[in-house]
Amino acid sequence: MPSTARLPEELTEEYARTLDQADELAPFRERFAIPQRNGTPVVYLCGHSLGLMPKDAPAAIAQELDAWARLGVEGHFHAPRPWFSYHREVSAALAELLGALPHEVVAMNSLTVNLHLLLASFYQPRGQRRKILLEHFPFPSDLYVAQTHVRWHGLDPQDVLELLAPRPGEATLRTEDTCRRIEELGEELALVFMSGVHYYTGQRFDVEAITAAAHRAGALAGFDLAHAIGNVELRLHDWEVDFAAWCSYKYLNSGPGGVGGIFVHERHGLDPGRFRLGGWWGTPESVRFQLLEEFSPAPGAEGWQLSNAPILPLAVHRVALRLFQEAGPERLYRKRERLTAYAQRWIDYVRSRLPAAPLRVITPPPPERGAQLSLLVERDGGKLYSALQEANIVVDWREPNVIRLAPVPLYNSFADLYRFGQALLQAAHVLWG
């Protein structure tokens, strides 16, 4: 068993606690329900998959149930927060996290559904401009969305979809290679469709540079921000990103299957000629109940809405986003950097103590990462994952050989990372010592 005495000073438990005492965001941890095992809180490092529940969530849902019980249908206009316009309760907070104008965002549906709606508008192959460029190893849903849109247009995904590949021996993409490929595809390229932070490697892509390259090629650029929103700085409006979608159950802590959202740059959102699939909730409020015979969209992202909004998940989303507003993005991202560096420091230390351990962080260093670290384990990865689970460290395992972990600044502490580091060290001793 490795002894604590030999730890470098900054990795001791005392030092971690000192860092927590000096952390101005530390009180936010109390505002979340931390899962427990045998009466002890786990070390929850899985916010990249499902964020924790804000303790305000049950009351937020209860408030809407109460309005429903008291008011019935009248709640649409007379609930304390009328349901008719409830989605706007979250627009300002989302816009701040995305670097967007409030009318460029709307909370609605779920992520894959939204990606389909957006590709219906933004993948319009014409002549030889038909190709879609995706990152390597895209999240399956993104790939399936792209494949099925291509087929819908009567084209063959084999001819039209291109997946970027890292250089031989490298795990992540280089921005210059991505931009060069975009330039080479030139007039054949219709759409760059990538994520903001890669779900598997944790690499944060240079959304600004990639969007600019796509535009220079005459193509559009849209992003799946599932792992980016609430995690990394975004300035979608200024970067002129064409469209984006995300889910709210990861870093936004808005509950399993929580309501997703879309960004549509105002250049498209205010263009009535831009095709969008229609539903009554996408029409301007002033005419929505006139049930007109022809679909005419509301200006902005709201024109992509189809159905009336899911109030109960939105209620959770509202209180979850309020915590981001209270914490403020600068403090949040600053703490993210420090926590993630601390987790990396522990992994580096374990590797230095056990050089035979087949462990390697494949996530690039800042600025090309957010909170997530992807630990590639060449052998016995499943055993390492189980050992961490047994030590009450909640991370996740992604086939074929990666353990993902994300220290989340709103609720993780330096003491959490001390517990993680100790568990990793002990498991590595058992497996490879």
Ligand SMILES: Cc1ncc(COP(=O)(O)O)c(C=O)c1O
């Ligand atoms: C990058 C990415 N895209 C898409 C999805 C699919 O999300 P949903 O099930 O909400 O459609 C996920 C889910 O984890 C994801 O990580």
